[in-house]
Amino acid sequence: xxxxxxxxxxxxxxxxxxxxxxxxxxxxxxxxxxxxxxxxxxxxxxxxxxxxxxxxxxxxxxxxxxxxxxxxxxxxxxxxxxxxxxxxxxxxxxxxxxxxxxxxxxxxxxxxxxxxxxxxxxxxxxxxxxxxxxxxxxxxxxxxxxxxxxxxxxxxxxxxxxxxxxxxxxxxxxxxxxxxxxxxxxxxxxxxxxxxxxxxxxxxxxxxxxxxxxxxxxxxxxxxxxxxxxxxxxxxxxxxxxxxxxxxxxxxxxxxxxxxxxxxxxxxxxxxxxxxxxxxxxxxxxxxxxxxxxxxxxxxxxxxxxxxxxxxxxxxxxxxxxxxxxxxxxxxxxxxxxxxxxxxxxxxxxxxxxxxxxxxxxxxxxxxxxxxxxxxxxxxxxxxxxxxxxxxxxxxxxxxxxxxxxxxxxxxxxxxxxxxxxxxxxxxxxxxxxxxxxxxxxxxxxxxxxxxxxxxxxxxxxxxxxxxxxxxxxxxxxxxxxxxxxxxx
Numbered sequence: 001x002x003x004x005x006x007x008x009x010x011x012x013x014x015x016x017x018x019x020x021x022x023x024x025x026x027x028x029x030x031x032x033x034x035x036x037x038x039x040x041x042x043x044x045x046x047x048x049x050x051x052x053x054x055x056x057x058x059x060x061x062x063x064x065x066x067x068x069x070x071x072x073x074x075x076x077x078x079x080x081x082x083x084x085x086x087x088x089x090x091x092x093x094x095x096x097x098x099x100x101x102x103x104x105x106x107x108x109x110x111x112x113x114x115x116x117x118x119x120x121x122x123x124x125x126x127x128x129x130x131x132x133x134x135x136x137x138x139x140x141x142x143x144x145x146x147x148x149x150x151x152x153x154x155x156x157x158x159x160x161x162x163x164x165x166x167x168x169x170x171x172x173x174x175x176x177x178x179x180x181x182x183x184x185x186x187x188x189x190x191x192x193x194x195x196x197x198x199x200x201x202x203x204x205x206x207x208x209x210x211x212x213x214x215x216x217x218x219x220x221x222x223x224x225x226x227x228x229x230x231x232x233x234x235x236x237x238x239x240x241x242x243x244x245x246x247x248x249x250x251x252x253x254x255x256x257x258x259x260x261x262x263x264x265x266x267x268x269x270x271x272x273x274x275x276x277x278x279x280x281x282x283x284x285x286x287x288x289x290x291x292x293x294x295x296x297x298x299x300x301x302x303x304x305x306x307x308x309x310x311x312x313x314x315x316x317x318x319x320x321x322x323x324x325x326x327x328x329x330x331x332x333x334x335x336x337x338x339x340x341x342x343x344x345x346x347x348x349x350x351x352x353x354x355x356x357x358x359x360x361x362x363x364x365x366x367x368x369x370x371x372x373x374x375x376x377x378x379x380x381x382x383x384x385x386x387x388x389x390x391x392x393x394x395x396x397x398x399x400x401x402x403x404x405x406x407x408x409x410x411x412x413x414x415x416x417x418x419x420x421x422x423x424x425x426x427x428x429x430x431x432x433x434x435x436x437x438x439x440x441x442x443x444x445x446x447x448x449x450x451x452x453x454x455x456x457x458x459x460x461x462x463x464x465x466x467x468x469x470x471x472x473x474x475x476x477x478x479x480x481x482x483x484x485x486x487x488x489x
Contacts, residue, residue, distance in 0.1 A: 062154050064118040065199065066161035069144065072100075073162070073201050075109035076125045076142050080203065082106065084226075085218035088138055091129040095191040098125040098140070121147030121198060126190040135223060140203040141176065141190045143168065149197025158199050170196030178202065262287060384412045408489065409438075419489040422446075425458070425472040426482035435470040440487035443468035447484040458483030 076098060080087060083106075090096045100123060103109035115122050121144040130139045150158065155167035159179035166178045168187070173196040175186050183202060187193055216226035251257065264275035264287060274290045286292060305327070327333065327340050332348040339356045349355060349362075366372070384390065384397040390407035397405045397412065405412045413419060423443075425435040437443055443460050450456040455475045462468035470485045 058154060059157075061118045062158050063161070065150070066158045066165075068114070068117040069123075069142075069158070069165075069199055069201065070162050071113050072103075072109065072123045073142055073164075073203065075103045075113070076140060077203060079103050079106055079108040080127065080138070080140055082108065082217060084138070084216060085220050087127050088129070088136060088220065091127055091138055095126045095128045095189070096138075097191065098127065116147065117144060119144075119148045119150055121145060121150075124192060124194070125203075126192050128190055141185065141187075141192065141200060142203060143176070143187075143192055143194045143200040144198040145194040149195075150199065151197070155197065155199060162201060164202045164204075166200040166202060168194060168196050168198045168200060172196075176200040176202070386412050386414055388412045413489075421487040421489070423470050423485045423487070424482060425470050425485075426480070427472065427474060428480045430474050432474075433472045435472070435485075437462075437468040437470055437485065437487055439464060439467045441489050443470075443485055443487040445470075445483065446486045448482065450479070450481045455479070456481040458485075460485050 079098060079102065087096050100109065100115055104111065123142060124145050125140055125142040127138045127140040130137055149170065150167075152169060152171075155169065156179065159165040159167040159177075164178070166176045166183065168176055174188065174193075175184055177184050185202065216223075220226050257263075262275055262277035264272040266272050267274065273288060275287045276284055277287050278284050292298075308327075327338070327344045332350060333344060338344055338349065338351050338354075343359060343361060344355070360366070380396065380398050382397055383400050384405055386399055386403075386405060389410055390397075390412045391410060393407050393409065395407035397407075399405055399412075399414075403414055405414055407413075408419075411419075421437070421440065423435055423437045425433055427433055441464055443462070445458055445460050448456070448458040457473045459471040459473075460468060461471055468485075468487060470483055472481065472483045474481050
């Protein structure tokens, strides 16, 4: 059947004249043109749907690529901040390469992040040296390498999704172009050559990134500010460990300040040569046996000195003061008991209890309200001459040969020989005359003289406790009379 016959047959099949009315009526069925129209519409819809699906898949792939690139970029930033000083030093000899294994070895890139992006590309980074404000800094570039080349349109889209994003075009494979023309840099200065169809990110480590946002772990030549805090650090109850030296104007603690070995103080010359240490569970010791000075009070249950205690004023103790050597003060020593195996020096030493020591020495005098008792011997170093004057009575001494002497009635006496005293009363007038002779062991009349035996008399009265008196009585006047008495001690 030819075309024309087909057309005729289709027309006849669709339109027929009604025998009753003579009108044309449409019959059931579909023409070829209607069928072709429907097919064209369906094809167009399918093409549109497939195109949308392909665009959606490409967009998703681009987003995944951009996200993966961002993860690697963050790892490079972490690595760069951790190793900035060493990278800066090494970059003096040329670009420093940073690889994925290096990022993983330092923990900068988590193990969960894949090596390849959605286009099967891996990564490489390099840092070169530059200068900002007269100071050396590093500039780092991250690029994807290998895998499938990304189309030009997709490259530009991916570059626009990240901070510092760029791309390498197949038309200019030797440069990195920033998204929207934001920057352009050559790959050769970084030692990189990934070829066209790859994405890139410029991590130009400027001053803001180094100084303001981060406290740097390592020293950077010429940049002390990167190691300086600009605000108070709140540790939140956590420890600061393994610090060698902590230098501060003040150390304020709400609890304890602990030192594992020693607590040292710096002198005016900047030398740490004094402080405290503890080598056992009993004693806190001054380092290098430094002196301890206080203008106030040093208080303790016991104060013990192995050598000497000096006090410009007073040393007061509520209990006892012990010294293995000497206690010295130009003032006074007060205490219930003063004990020293050595010597106690003081202007005055006063104790309501005992004063004990190997030797008690006084440059002037020792006064006791009670007795002075010696467990062995009493050594008297001063000596006097027997019969010499002395004061007060009762004083005890010795002669050059060691004989004990006592001060008796103002005269040094040994007490073993008798001492005689003579008294005389004389007169001619009538009456009785009394001559005091003082205290003696005994007194008696030794002689008298009178012209007549019955006109005068002599008598000794008294006793050793109250004293003796020589009494002379004259009955007649005009003639001289005298009496003589002798006393013995």
